[in-house]
Amino acid sequence: MQSISAAVHIQGSTIRYAEIERDGSDLDLRRCGEEAFEVDVARVLWGEERPEALDEIAAALARIFDDADTSAVGLVVHPQDAYSFFMPLPEGLSPDERDRRVAYQAALVTNTRSPSALHTVSKSVRTTTEKGESIEWVHVLAVPQQVKARTDALFAEVAAEETTGRVLSAEAAAHLMGPFEEGGALVAPADGEETYRLAIGQYADHTEYALTRGGRWHHAHAAQDAPTAADQAYYAAGVLNRIGAAPDALDALVVYGADADAVTDEPFKSVFGCTPAVLDPFEQLHRTWEPDAEKPGEYVPCIGGALALSVQ
DSSP states (O other): OEEEEEEEEEETTEEEEEEEEEETTEEEEEEEEEEEOSSOHHHHHTTSSOTTHHHHHHHHHHHHTTTOOEEEEEEEEOGGGSEEEEEEEETTOOHHHHHHHHHHHHHHHHTOSOGGGEEEEEEEEEEEEETTEEEEEEEEEEEEHHHHHHHHHHTTTSOEEEEEEEEEHHHHHHTTOSSEEETTEEEOOOTTOOOEEEEEEEOSSOEEEEEEETTEEEEEEEESSOOSHHHHHHHHHHHHHHTTOOGGGEEEEEEESTTGGGOOSTTHHHHHSSOOEEOOTTTTOEESSOOOOSOGGGGHHHHHHHHHHHTO
């Protein structure tokens, strides 16, 4: 089945975008690039910087996707640009009951007086069995309704069948972690192989973690106080510990982000038994042009986000 999806990634004053055509397992990168503005785009969406800049950014997106034939378009955000959390739910809830519980938990986590004041997007990530009961772990992204309204305005002139809201940057990275570099070859997990793979997104103001199991997104975490390699490795071990996996269970370790080169081999090699490799989002895509990207890891969120939207 053929589909075309696009994602826009916000990083400070820069937006990066990607549009991908999926035809079965065949992936074609139709367009990719970036635009810089004089404002922090996320802060504009939150109403904290020049509200008039929203029109300028919306006009740029309309120009970028002027000739697009996109089924779905979405916004990739970092964890500090939305409320992001995981929550357990009993498996088999009705859609209405599920939505009610998600809205209530979002209000509780964000200390928001009314659940209706928030716009939430939830996604089932994994199912576990606890004390004989099937538990569905759900990831939730929430923003105030005013932020949702500004996001809608941002994409108002983009020609797309559906504007799908937000994708967490860690989830986007997880969609690029099926194959990985091993001895110079790209290797995909064998059917049924329950391997753990960890991606570290390193940025000036935070470090984010995306964990996959058996090639599927399994967990995520973010830390704002991890400036050194030792700190980054400490939180990485914490991600595995949180889901009950030992450090030696890690099958591959990759890095991405604006400051990916700040992630060093040590102490990761001694803790996990593997060294970080740069996650190249262009590796598994057909493309009709060569991307002009000095740091391919910076395009992980928008390319991975487009892939995530293509399978929803």
